[in-house]
Structures are given as structure tokens and as C-alpha cells.
Amino acid sequence: MGKKRVIVLGAGGSIGKNSLEIIRRFSDRFELAGFSVHSNLEFAKNLLAEFKNAQFVSTKKTDSKLKHEIDVEAVRQLIEKSRADIVINGIAGSAGLKASVEVIKIGLDLGLANKETIVEAGELIFKDAEKSGSTIIPVDSEHAAIFQLINAHKKENIEKIIITASGGPFLNTPKEKLSTMKLEDALKHPTWKMGGKITIDSASLANKALEVIEAVKLFSFPPEKIEVTVHPQSIIHSMVQCKNGEIFAQASPPDMKNPILNALSFPEMPETFLKPLDFSKIIKLEFIPPRTDAFPMLTLGFEAAKKGGAYPIAFNVANEEAVEAFMHGKIGFTDLADITQEVLNSDWTMKPSSYEEVYDYENRARAIALARMLARNSSCNKIY
Incomplete structure (x- = not known):
């Protein structure tokens, strides 16, 4: 071959x-x-x-x-x-x-x-x-893990998907201090080295919200059967709970080369080249409920997944525009969720039947997001 x-x-x-x-x-x-x-x-x-x-x-x-x-x-x-x-x-x-x-x-x-x-x-x-x-x-490390777990345990046996989140740089930041966080603070991810946009999404939990929506569509699971837990060590990449209550996890050191190699090798299982977890040493695993009061983007993502239609498009584009504005110093960190919420307040019940309609809804959501930012801050000129 x-x-x-x-x-x-x-x-x-x-x-x-x-x-x-x-x-x-x-x-x-x-x-x-x-x-x-x-x-x-x-x-x-x-x-x-x-x-x-x-x-x-x-x-x-x-x-x-x-x-x-x-x-x-x-x-x-x-x-x-x-x-x-x-x-x-x-x-x-x-x-x-x-x-x-x-x-x-x-x-x-x-x-x-x-x-x-x-x-x-x-x-x-x-x-x-x-x-x-x-x-x-x-x-994606989380969806690659779920993909493997579903293949191993069969979809009909799985009751719930559990997606792990690192918690990002603001895991322990008090809610009242989040509005003062700057771009350089949001870019200090404790585990992963990623691009700017996805690192900020990790800080706001928007990334996890997108992963929830993606899991709903990728694996045909209702949002009610998807859970998010904060796992700062990023060793467990996701889990599934079977109908008998048993939970199975995919665990490996945090390195994107693993899921990339798995994807390139599919359907074969590649031989390991990264060091697996070493259980002769102490391995600490923590799981913490997400603070949705401090990080409302996760709740907004679940709502968009439940409503369906064009709500996921509106969520994604609103967040994308808000992140771009935050990276340019036009808005504050907590404005990310406020702007996304304002865009989602419009009617997005329509279901796109073509890619052209997807792009039309993208443009509509982008225009609303930019208008909301301009309304909040007259100095927030068009970013591009």
C-alpha cells in the first residue's frame, strides 16, 4: 500500500x-x-x-x-x-x-x-x-475522543456524552474581576498552545459551547444528553456514560498530534509515538462543575443547540465578531457574552436548506453583532 x-x-x-x-x-x-x-x-x-x-x-x-x-x-x-x-x-x-x-x-x-x-x-x-x-x-481532541469511544462502545449503548473543558486561564478568577481582564490575560492558556481566537474562546467557555453544538450534530445526540465538566489537567479528553451507568474515558497527555495521527490513520489504529500516561508517577485528575454564572457563553451555546434552526449560526458569528472586537481592544471580556446574547435575541428559527442560506444568515448575524457593538461604544468603528 x-x-x-x-x-x-x-x-x-x-x-x-x-x-x-x-x-x-x-x-x-x-x-x-x-x-x-x-x-x-x-x-x-x-x-x-x-x-x-x-x-x-x-x-x-x-x-x-x-x-x-x-x-x-x-x-x-x-x-x-x-x-x-x-x-x-x-x-x-x-x-x-x-x-x-x-x-x-x-x-x-x-x-x-x-x-x-x-x-x-x-x-x-x-x-x-x-x-x-x-x-x-x-x-478536535474532545470530538476525536468521543468518536473513538462511540466506535468502541456502540452508540446504542451510550446514555450520555461528557465533554471536558480545561477551564482556561480564568478558571479561578472571581466573577467580579472578569470584566477587568485584558487580552494578554485571556491569551495565557494553562494547557494548550493555540491560536488567539480559540484561546479566547477557551477563556470564555465559548469554545466548549461550540463543542456542545458540534457534538449534537456530529453524533446525533440531544443537548440534554451532553454534559460539560471542567478538568484542568486536560488528560481526560472526553467520556461516555453507558446505559448501565458505567463511564468510559479517553485519556492521554494533552497533545494535538494524537488526534491528528488517529484521523490520518483511520480506520487503522496507529502505533504510539508519544509517551503514554505513566502510572508509576502520581497523576492528579480533577473534575469541577462549570461556573455558568461567571461564564454564560456555555449556557448560550446549550440554548442555541436546543433551539436549532439558525441559532447555532448566530451564536458562532456573534461570538466571532465579539472576539475580533475584544482582540482589538474595542470591548471588554464580559461583553463577549452580552453581545452574543443580544444577537440571539433576534429570531433565528429558520432552518437553512442550502449553503447560500447559511452564508446569508452569517451575514445577517454579523451585521447585528456589529450594530450592537457600535450602539454600545460609538468609538467601536468597523474592525476590518
């Missing part, structure tokens, strides 16, 4: 760089067929010098000022030219959805690290994947 040919979308990000490390380490099993970056052309130049046979595109649209836009035609050309077997989608934010659509349409397997693909258009994506023969393999 020949090498598995891999495309890495968003090669300059955290998921992308970890994927490249896996391809380097297992060069006898994987080959970089192609990759994309958004605007880091120097990084791309160095990669091309290393992987001389790889195809490359930049996804930055020269005619767009919107950060959320990517050059979809470039992604399409990359997929067509690369003759790949699997694509790792590490493009952050709602921009990653359009890339996932292109992968699914062509029928390639998709190692998915982009939450927004499932959060905003899960039903449409799965329908198209069934038509084209694509297999969607989650790469």
Missing part, C-alpha cells in the same frame, strides 16, 4: 503545524500532497523548499477586506491538482466552512478541526458526504 497523500489547509496554524510534524515523522506512511496558508507567504516558501512536490495556494482574497473571506476557487484548484486521499482542515473560524464544502463535494475524506463546519452546516455537510462518499473524522 502506498503513502497516504495529505492536504493541510491552514498549514501555518496550530493544527496545520502539528499535521506537518506528523507527516515529517511518518514520512514512510504520509506524503504532503498540498497545503494552503492565508497570508504567511514566507512560511509557505520554506515549506515548498522542504516538500518540493507539494502543491500550494494562498487563500487570501485580494479583492476582499473581510477577514472571514477565503478564496474558495484557490481551495478547489488545490484539491483538484493535489490528487490527495485526505484533507486536514485547520482553517479557523467560519471561513473554514467553505473549504470543507469543497472537500466534501469532491469526495475526499476530511479530518475536521474546524468546528464551524458542523456548528453552522452539519446537516448539509453530512448529506453531501453521504452522496460523495466522504468520511468525516473529527480532529
